[in-house]
Amino acid sequence: MTGTARSLAPLAGAWKQAFHLATNGSGSYGKGLNLARNGAVAQIHTQPGRISAPVAAKKATHQAVIHLPELTATQWESLAARLADDPQAVADLVANRIPATIADSGHAGGISITPPSDGITFSCSCPTGRTHRVCDHSAALGHAVAERLTNSPSLLLGARGMTARALAAHVRDLVDGADPGPLPADTNGTVRAAQLYSLAAHRPPQTAPSLDLDTVTILTYTDAPLPGPRAQDLAHMTADAAARARTLLTDTTAAPHDELADILRILASPDGADHLAAAQRATGIPEATLRAMMIGYRHGGPAGAHATLAATPATRDVLEQARETLHSSRAVGLGTITLDGDALTDTTAGVQIRPGPDGRWYPFTVWRAGEWRPAPGPCDDPAEAFRAARRARAARPLRR
Incomplete structure (x- = not known):
């Protein structure tokens, strides 16, 4: 995932630039950034031509929407044809990943997944948003989209009029039975096994050699017989495995990785x-x-x-200190903070924070019948994590 996040960073960067220009210097751009960082943006929904989400601010929740133009059928055809000529893009798509190629219009047939700034408009249920001007809530949504694009680029694809699954199916049809060519390493020098075997399924079968059983014949293969990966691909995979082994031996992996x-x-x-x-x-x-x-x-x-x-086990002293921090910061409303196992719970507000294995506190909101659902905004500071839980609870109605 790290390699994918880096390779798709240009897509998030292009969105940030277009979104910033679309706000036209509004002060809501900076206020929206603070809201997004504080976990005010709830689940993001995508439909053709729009991206929407509930955004909580100042004890109220508003429905923010960003409108953007859909790509035409001709543009999608052009993009799919260009992707079909790129072995790396084909390998990504047949392995159910979004190819980094879509982040660069120069390598995607001139088609940009990121809309132009003058094609981005805003609306919201708040008074400012009803006039179709950018407000704090729609700006927060724009920043949240930028943050999530490196891991969920399908957000932008769906809003532009095609799901990632449909694009992959279209490219598969274009390359079915053809040889897309060798698979190059990505930007950090690795090749994914899932990509190799998915790509091999689209290569034509290798013709069996003609053998004279009365004579001894020595066959030499540069590459393994299809549908196995090619020799160059195996070299990339071996180098990647060695690099990961070195990382494990030096104990520099981020826990928990299991x-x-x-x-x-x-x-x-x-x-x-x-x-x-x-x-x-x-x-x-x-x-x-x-x-x-x-x-x-x-x-x-x-x-x-x-x-x-499950919450990461914590000592009584750590939990009591966190509870004291919540009270002294006035993050708690009228409820009472109770120690619920290794978690701190406010049953009146329907929120909870739990210690995680990385030392941060994770916010949760009640879902139904005592079931807890995670909320955005984990933080080293228990008070900030608790505030994130309260904001998410305000944006999420109680399920019964």
């Missing part, structure tokens, strides 16, 4: 829900819990997923 976190990384991807049944069989964790952990992963990475499954 099999469960890696499963959640896949589930949290744009098409990860398709693997829920397999993940449930592999882990024995109920589907509802896995879905909640997917949300936790999106908000806080591997640590967020683990915190959703």
Whole structure:
């Protein structure tokens, strides 16, 4: 995921520039950034031509919308044809990943996934937004989109009029039975195994050599027989495995990095829900819990997923000190903070914070029948995490 995030960084950068220009110097741009950083933006929804989300601010929640033009059918055809000529893009798409190529219009047939700044407009349920001017809430949504694009580029694809799944299917049709060519390494010198084997399925079968059984024939293969990966691809994979081994030996990996976190990384991807049944069989964790952990992963990475499954054990002194911090910071309203196992809970407000395995505090809101759902805004400061939970609770009605 790190390599994918770096390769798609230009897409987020292009969106930030276009979004900034679209706000036309409004003071809401900076105020919206503060709201987004404080976890005010709830779940983002995408439809053709619009991106929307509830945004909580000043004890009120407003529905913010960013409008942008859809790409035409001709433009999508041009983009798909250009992607079909790029082995790296084909490998990404057949492995259900968004190719980094879409972040660069120069390599995507001149088609830019990021809309021009004059094509971005705003609306909101607040008084300012009703006049179709940018407000603090729609600006916060724009910043939240930029933050999530490196991990969820399908947000922008859907708003421009095509899902990632539909684009991948179209490219598959274009390359079916053809040889897309060798797969180059990505920007950090690695090649993913899933890409290699997915790409190999689209290469024509290798013709079996003609053998004379009465004579001894020595065959030499530069590449392994298809559908296996090519020799160059194996070299890239070997180099990547060696680099990861060195990282493990020097103990510089970010905890927690384990099999469960890696499963959640896949589930949290744009098409990860398709693997829920397999993940449930592999882990024995109920589907509802896995879905909640997917949300936790999106908000806080591997640590967020683990915190959703269970709070990290903490000493009584740590919990009491955190509770004192909440009271002294006035983050608590009229409720009472109770120690609920290794978590701090305000049952009146319907919010909770839990210690995570990375030392941060993770916010949660009550969902139904005592079930807790993760919220955005994990923080080293328990008071800030508690405020993030309250903001998310205000934006999320109680499910009964």
